[in-house]
Amino acid sequence: MQVVRVFILISFFFSTFLSAQIALEFQGGEPGDTWVYNSTGASSVAQAEALLAPNKKTGTKSLVVGGNTSGGSCIEGGSGNGPSTLREFTFTSIDLSSSTNYVRTLTFSWGNRFPECVGTGWDAGEDLIFTPYHDGVAQAPITLASGATNATFSIAANQATYSIPTCVQFFYFTVGIMTNRKDELLFIDDVRLTTPSLNQTVPVPSAIVGATSVCVGESQTISVNANPATFYMWSGLPASASFTTPNGTLTSNSMGINWGTTPPGSYTISVTPTMQYCGVMQAGVAKSITITVGTGPLVTVTPPSTICVGESIVLSASGATTYTWDNGLGVGNGFSVAPTVTTTYNVVGNSGNCISSPASVTVTVVAAPAISLVASESTICLNETATITASGATTYTWGANPSIVSTNGNTITVNPSVNTTFSVQGAIGTCVGTEQITISVESAPIINAGSDVSVCSNAPVTLVASGGSNYQWSQGIQNGIPFLATSSQTYSVSGTSPNGCVGSDEVVVTVVPGPVPSFESNQQTGCFPLTVDFTSTSVGGNEFQWNFGDGTTSVMQNPSHTFTLQNCHTVSLTITSINGCQATLTLQDYVCPDEQPVAAFSVNPGELDLANPTVGIVNMSSNAASYLWDFGDQTTSTAVNPSHTFPATSALNYIIKLWAFSEGGCVDSTFVILPITEEEIFYIPNVFTPDGNELNQVFQPVITSGIDVFKYNLRIFNRWGELIFETLDPKIGWDGVSTAGTIVPDGIYTWQIIYNRKNSDDRKSIEGFVTLVR
Numbered sequence: 001m002q003v004v005r006v007f008i009l010i011s012f013f014f015s016t017f018l019s020a021q022i023a024l025e026f027q028g029g030e031p032g033d034t035w036v037y038n039s040t041g042a043s044s045v046a047q048a049e050a051l052l053a054p055n056k057k058t059g060t061k062s063l064v065v066g067g068n069t070s071g072g073s074c075i076e077g078g079s080g081n082g083p084s085t086l087r088e089f090t091f092t093s094i095d096l097s098s099s100t101n102y103v104r105t106l107t108f109s110w111g112n113r114f115p116e117c118v119g120t121g122w123d124a125g126e127d128l129i130f131t132p133y134h135d136g137v138a139q140a141p142i143t144l145a146s147g148a149t150n151a152t153f154s155i156a157a158n159q160a161t162y163s164i165p166t167c168v169q170f171f172y173f174t175v176g177i178m179t180n181r182k183d184e185l186l187f188i189d190d191v192r193l194t195t196p197s198l199n200q201t202v203p204v205p206s207a208i209v210g211a212t213s214v215c216v217g218e219s220q221t222i223s224v225n226a227n228p229a230t231f232y233m234w235s236g237l238p239a240s241a242s243f244t245t246p247n248g249t250l251t252s253n254s255m256g257i258n259w260g261t262t263p264p265g266s267y268t269i270s271v272t273p274t275m276q277y278c279g280v281m282q283a284g285v286a287k288s289i290t291i292t293v294g295t296g297p298l299v300t301v302t303p304p305s306t307i308c309v310g311e312s313i314v315l316s317a318s319g320a321t322t323y324t325w326d327n328g329l330g331v332g333n334g335f336s337v338a339p340t341v342t343t344t345y346n347v348v349g350n351s352g353n354c355i356s357s358p359a360s361v362t363v364t365v366v367a368a369p370a371i372s373l374v375a376s377e378s379t380i381c382l383n384e385t386a387t388i389t390a391s392g393a394t395t396y397t398w399g400a401n402p403s404i405v406s407t408n409g410n411t412i413t414v415n416p417s418v419n420t421t422f423s424v425q426g427a428i429g430t431c432v433g434t435e436q437i438t439i440s441v442e443s444a445p446i447i448n449a450g451s452d453v454s455v456c457s458n459a460p461v462t463l464v465a466s467g468g469s470n471y472q473w474s475q476g477i478q479n480g481i482p483f484l485a486t487s488s489q490t491y492s493v494s495g496t497s498p499n500g501c502v503g504s505d506e507v508v509v510t511v512v513p514g515p516v517p518s519f520e521s522n523q524q525t526g527c528f529p530l531t532v533d534f535t536s537t538s539v540g541g542n543e544f545q546w547n548f549g550d551g552t553t554s555v556m557q558n559p560s561h562t563f564t565l566q567n568c569h570t571v572s573l574t575i576t577s578i579n580g581c582q583a584t585l586t587l588q589d590y591v592c593p594d595e596q597p598v599a600a601f602s603v604n605p606g607e608l609d610l611a612n613p614t615v616g617i618v619n620m621s622s623n624a625a626s627y628l629w630d631f632g633d634q635t636t637s638t639a640v641n642p643s644h645t646f647p648a649t650s651a652l653n654y655i656i657k658l659w660a661f662s663e664g665g666c667v668d669s670t671f672v673i674l675p676i677t678e679e680e681i682f683y684i685p686n687v688f689t690p691d692g693n694e695l696n697q698v699f700q701p702v703i704t705s706g707i708d709v710f711k712y713n714l715r716i717f718n719r720w721g722e723l724i725f726e727t728l729d730p731k732i733g734w735d736g737v738s739t740a741g742t743i744v745p746d747g748i749y750t751w752q753i754i755y756n757r758k759n760s761d762d763r764k765s766i767e768g769f770v771t772l773v774r
Helices: 046-049
Strands: 024-029 037-038 064-065 083-097 105-113 127-133 140-146 159-164 170-181 185-195 213-215 217-225 231-237 254-258 265-277 278-283 287-294 305-310 313-317 322-325 335-337 343-351 358-366 373-377 377-383 387-393 394-399 403-408 409-416 420-428 430-440 453-456 469-473 491-494 502-512 520-521 524-527 530-534 542-546 560-563 568-574 582-594 601-604 614-620 626-630 644-645 654-661 669-675 681-683 701-704 708-715 722-729 747-757 762-772
Touching: 037 064, 064 083, 083 185, 105 170, 127 159, 159 170, 170 185, 217 287, 265 453, 287 305, 305 542, 313 358, 373 430, 387 420, 387 430, 409 420, 520 582, 524 530, 530 568, 530 582, 601 654, 669 708
Parallel strands: 213 287, 305 358, 377 430, 453 502, 524 582
Antiparallel strands: 024 185, 037 083, 064 185, 083 170, 105 159, 105 185, 127 140, 127 170, 217 254, 231 265, 265 278, 265 287, 313 335, 322 343, 343 358, 373 387, 387 409, 394 420, 403 409, 420 430, 469 491, 491 502, 520 530, 530 560, 542 568, 568 582, 601 614, 614 644, 626 654, 654 669, 681 701, 708 722, 708 747, 747 762
C-alpha cells in the first residue's frame, strides 16, 4: 500500500459559504491547503481520475485513494476481483484549544468513480466508515454509505457533516472503505473545520490603584478594573501580612491587605487575571505595584515612679508629634495625675500617618505604712521589763518616754512602774504612719497558805493556798493533795497572778504522836460456824472499831464473833486516841473456817432390777476428803465411786446413804431411794367364744407382775376403728357386748392396753387383735 502524505499550511480564513463561521482547517487537494493527512495511496490512473469534473467538488482536483491493487479495472481493461483492501484517509490531529468554548463543525464531500463503467461500484459489505477522535480517543464509527451491487455515489451529491463538542482540544479523523477491485476509488474534497467564534482572550487589567506607602500594622485596599468572567489572583505578600479579601474570585479585583508585623521595606504585589476555558484556567497579563511599609515613631514615657497617697506626678511622652493617653487623659502631653491606687498609663504617639506601638508607665501608689507594734508581754509585773518591736516601715522614730530603757532600731526595752503608752512613727520613703501600744503593770498577788495545823503522826495532811494560781510548795508537796506528815515542819508556798506575777506565804504543821493497834485470837481455823474470841493488845487507844471481813463489825475492845461463811476473812482493828488520832491494823485472811463439804451422788441404773441387782454409783461430792457409804442392806463402803450388788430377794426399796468428810472433820450427808423394778408379765388371749357354754366367755388379759393395776385402760375397736368397749379395771374383761349394750358379730377386733409400770410414771401402750367366735 502506498501512503501519500500531503503537508500544506495556509492561514485562517473566513468561509464564504458558512456565515459567521471562522475556518480553522481546510484541505481540498490544492497547493497551500493546511490540514495534513495520510492515505493508503493512489495509482497514477486514480490521480488522473481526481482531475475529472465528476470526481471533484472544487478546485482543480480532489483527494483520491485506490487503483494500486490487483483486481479488475474497467478503466485499464480486465475483470475479476482481487483481495479486499482498505482505502483510507487519516487526517492528522489539530489543536482546537483556541475554540474549546464552542461546538466546531467538520464537513467534507465524498464519492466513488463517476461516471461509472461496467463492473465499477461498491458491492454489498463495502461500507464507507467515518471515525472521529477526541483528544486521542476514538469515538463510535459512523457509516456514511453502505455498498450494494456496483453502487455508485457522486461527490457532488454527498457531503458529510460532524459536530465536535466543546472542550475537545485535539481532533482528527479517518474515513475509509474495504474494496476488492482496482477501479473502486474513493474521492473526498472540500474538507473544512470551522467554529462560530474563538475563545475570548483574557483581558489585560488596568494599573493597580492603591496607596504605595503604609505603616506597619495598617490595613489597606488595592484594586484593578473588573472585567466580566475574569478571576483575579494576587501574590507577592510577605508571610507577616495577609489578604483580608477572598483571593482568586470574580470579585477579587479589589483586595484588602493587613500588613500586620511586616518589617519595614518595599514589597511588590502582583495580580494575574484568569479566565476559565472548559474548566481550565488560563492566565492573562499580570500587573504589579510596589508598596513601601514604614514604621511608626518610637515613643518613650516618664520612668516609673512611686508616690504616697495624696501626692501627684507629671506624665510626659517623647518621640512623636502628638500623643493619646488612656485612663481618661486624652490627647496631649505633660498631664499631672494623682492616682489613689497603683495605676498603669498607656500612650500612643502619631507622626505623619504612622502610629507608634503603645508605651506605658506605672505609677505605684504607696499608702501610709501600716505600723504594727508587738510587745513581748502586754502586762508585766512591777520591776520587770518588756520589749516592743515595730514593723511595717523602713525607718522608725520612737516617742520620748522616761520608761524606755534602751532603743535598737525598731525595738525598745521598757520598765514602766505604772500602766504606760508608747508611740512610734514609721516611714517608707516620704510616707509616714504612726502606732501606739500600752504596757500594763501589775503588783505581786497576796498569797495565803492557810492557818497553822496540828495532825497525828502519819496522818494525811492537805495544804491549800489561795490568792493566786500555779502554786509551788516546799518539801515537794502539791497544793490540795494529801500527804503524810512524819514530823513538825514549816511549809512555804508561792503563787502567780494571771499575768505571772509571784507572791508567797508560810504555814506550820505540828505532828502529834498517834496510837499503835494490835490484837490476837483464841483460834483462826475450824469447822463453820466458827466462833473466835478477839483480844486487843493496842497501845494508846480508847475507842475500838473491828471489821471481821464478813460484813459485820464491833466497837467492843475484846469481842467474840461467829463466822458462818466458808472462806477466809480479813480482820482489821482501828483505834482512836484521846486527841483523835487513829491507826488501823489489818491482817489478811486472818480467820479461815474449814470449807463445808457437799455430799452428792447418782445411781445407775436408777431402779433396781432384781434379775440384775448390781448398780454403779457416781460420787459428785465437793470439798470432801473421805466418804462413808451405807447401802441399806447392812453393808457399807469407804470407796469414792463404789459399785454394789443388792440381794435379789427383797421386795422393798433400798435407801443408799453417803457421809462426806472434809480434812478438818466437817461433814455433810445425803441419801437416794433406789426403787425395785418388777418384770412386766402378762398374758393376752387371741380368741374367745362368748356362746353361753361357760367356757372362754370373756376376753380378759391376765396380769402377773410389773403393772400398776390402778393405772390400767383396756379398749376394743371394730374394723372401722370405732371404740365399742372400754374398762379401767383389769378384773373386768370384754364379753362381746358393746358399751351401748349391743351384741357384736363374729370377727377380728383390735384391742389396746394403756398402762403404767409399777412404781413408775413410765406410761406404755400395746395393741393387738382378738378373734370373736360365737
